[in-house]
Amino acid sequence: MPHVDWSIKGPELSTCNCDWGCPCQFNALPTHGYCRAAVAMQIDEGHFGDVRLDGLRWASLLAWPGPIHYGNGAVQAIVDERADERQRGAILTILSGEETAPAATIFNALAATLTTVHKPLFKPILFAADIEARVGHFSVPGLVEARAEPILNPVSKSPHRARVTLPHGFEYIAAEYGNSVTRTQGPVAFDWPRGHAHFAMLHLTPNGPVR
Amino acid sequence: MAYVDWMIEGPKIASCNCDYGCPCEFNAPPTHDVCEGLEAMEIKQGHFGEVRLDGLRFAAAYRWPGPVHEGGGIVQGFIDERADANQRDALLKIVSGLEQEPTTAFNIYGSTIEKEYDPVFTAIEFRCDVEARTGGLTVPGHLQLSIEPIRNPVTGRPHRAQIRLPEGFEFREAEMASGTFTGTGEIRFENAKCYAFFTYVAYGPQGVIDVRS
Numbered sequence: 001m002p003h004v005d006w007s008i009k010g011p012e013l014s015t016c017n018c019d020w021g022c023p024c025q026f027n028a029l030p031t032h033g034y035c036r037a038a039v040a041m042q043i044d045e046g047h048f049g050d051v052r053l054d055g056l057r058w059a060s061l062l063a064w065p066g067p068i069h070y071g072n073g074a075v076q077a078i079v080d081e082r083a084d085e086r087q088r089g090a091i092l093t094i095l096s097g098e099e100t101a102p103a104a105t106i107f108n109a110l111a112a113t114l115t116t117v118h119k120p121l122f123k124p125i126l127f128a129a130d131i132e133a134r135v136g137h138f139s140v141p142g143l144v145e146a147r148a149e150p151i152l153n154p155v156s157k158s159p160h161r162a163r164v165t166l167p168h169g170f171e172y173i174a175a176e177y178g179n180s181v182t183r184t185q186g187p188v189a190f191d192w193p194r195g196h197a198h199f200a201m202l203h204l205t206p207n208g209p210v211r
Numbered sequence: 212m213a214y215v216d217w218m219i220e221g222p223k224i225a226s227c228n229c230d231y232g233c234p235c236e237f238n239a240p241p242t243h244d245v246c247e248g249l250e251a252m253e254i255k256q257g258h259f260g261e262v263r264l265d266g267l268r269f270a271a272a273y274r275w276p277g278p279v280h281e282g283g284g285i286v287q288g289f290i291d292e293r294a295d296a297n298q299r300d301a302l303l304k305i306v307s308g309l310e311q312e313p314t315t316a317f318n319i320y321g322s323t324i325e326k327e328y329d330p331v332f333t334a335i336e337f338r339c340d341v342e343a344r345t346g347g348l349t350v351p352g353h354l355q356l357s358i359e360p361i362r363n364p365v366t367g368r369p370h371r372a373q374i375r376l377p378e379g380f381e382f383r384e385a386e387m388a389s390g391t392f393t394g395t396g397e398i399r400f401e402n403a404k405c406y407a408f409f410t411y412v413a414y415g416p417q418g419v420i421d422v423r424s
Contacts (some may be wrong), residue, residue: 019234019237019239019240020234020237020238020239021232021234021236021237021239021247022232022235023230023231023234023242025232025372026230026231026370026372026387027362027363027364027370028230028231028232028242029230029232029362031234031239031242069351069365079369103366119335149236151238152238153238154238154278154280155280158236160238161376161377161378162236162374162375162376163374163375163376163377164372164373164375165372165373165374165375165377166371166372166373167371167373168370168371175397177237
C-alpha cells in the first residue's frame with residue numbers, strides 16, 4: 001500500500017529505566033523486568049507530503065508493565081507548540097505509526113503494544129544533544145526533565161565510549177550509549193537516577209531508517 | 212620498559228552467563244551478579260620473538276562471584292596441544308600477562324583473579340563463521356560452546372547487533388550472538404542462550420592493535 005511521502009531527520013535522545021546498555025537493544029529482557037522510557041527528537045529536516053517539519057520537536061513518555069513486546073503500554077505524546085495544525089497532525093500521524101510499512105519504524109512496531117494513548121499535548125520542548133560528546137537534555141515544563149551524559153568507568157572514572165550498530169534496526173542504525181537521569185510527571189509518571197541513554201541521528205521514512 | 216616483540220591476531224569467540232549484549236560491556240553490573248563463561252582465540256598469524264604462533268589456539272574458562280572488577284575470580288587456561296615447547300612457553304607468557312603493559316586485557320582480567328588452575332595442553336576445536344553468527348568451541352572433557360544468532364522474540368528472525376568500543380581493551384568491534392555452553396572440568400557451569408560475541412582482534416605488548424579482518 002502506498003504511503004504519504006514523509007521523512008524526519010535529526011538528533012534523538014532516548015532514555016529508559018534499564019541499566020547502561022539496555023538489554024532490549026539485543027532482544028534480551030529489560031533490566032528491572034519492566035520498561036519506562038522518555039524520548040525526544042529535534043527534526044532538523046523533515047516533511048510529510050507537502051507539509052514542512054523543519055525545526056520542530058516531539059517527545060514521548062512511555063510505560064509498559066513488563067517487556068515492551070508483552071504489551072499493555074501507555075504513552076503520552078508531546079508535540080512542539082510551535083507546530084501549526086497541519087504540522088501537528090503530520091507529526092502525530094508519524095508517531096502513531098500510521099502511513100508506515102508494517103514494523104518499518106519503531107513507532108509502527110510499538111503501536112500494537114500501546115493500549116493507553118493519552119491525548120497528545122502541545123507544549124514548548126527544550127532539546128539539545130551532542131551525539132559525539134554524549135551530552136544532552138530535553139524538558140517540557142511540568143511533564144519531563146531528562147539529561148544524559150557519558151557512562152563512567154567504575155574503576156578509572158574515565159568516560160566509557162560504546163557505540164551500538166543495528167544494521168536492520170527500526171529506530172537507528174548506529175547510536176552512542178550513555179547514562180540518563182530522568183523524571184516525568186502527569187499521566188505517565190516515573191523517574192530514575194541512573195538509566196540507559198542513547199544518542200542517534202535518526203532518518204526515518206515510511207519504509208524505516210535510511211541505510 | 213622494553214618487552215619481547217610479540218603479536219597475535221585472529222578471530223576470537225566468547226560467551227558468558229549474562230543476557231544478550233552483556234551489561235559489563237557498558238560498565239553496568241552483570242545480569243545475574245555472578246559472572247562465568249569461556250573464550251577462545253585462533254591465532255591466524257602471530258609471533259613471540261622468534262617463535263611463530265600461526266594456527267595455534269588457546270581458550271579459558273572463568274568465574275567471578277560478582278562484577279569482574281570486584282575481583283575474586285578463578286580461571287583455567289587451555290593451550291593447543293599442537294604447540295611445541297617454545298610455543299607453549301610463549302602462549303603461557305602472553306595469557307599470563309607477561310611481556311606487556313599492565314593495561315592489556317590479559318593483565319586487567321588477570322588482576323581480578325584469585326585462583327588459577329594449572330593450564331591444560333589439549334586439543335581445542337574452534338568454529339567461527341562471523342557472517343552467519345555461528346560457531347563454537349570444544350575442549351574435550353572441559354568445555355563445550357555452541358553459538359547461534361540472537362532471534363527476535365516476536366518474529367523469530369535473526370537479530371543483528373554490533374558493539375563498538377573505540378577504546379576497548381578486549382575488542383574494538385564485536386558481533387553479538389547467543390551462546391549455550393557447559394564447563395565439565397575443574398570450573399563447572401551450564402548456561403543456555405546467553406551473551407556471546409565474535410570479534411577479530413590483534414594483541415601486542417601495548418594491548419589491542421587496530422586491524423581489519
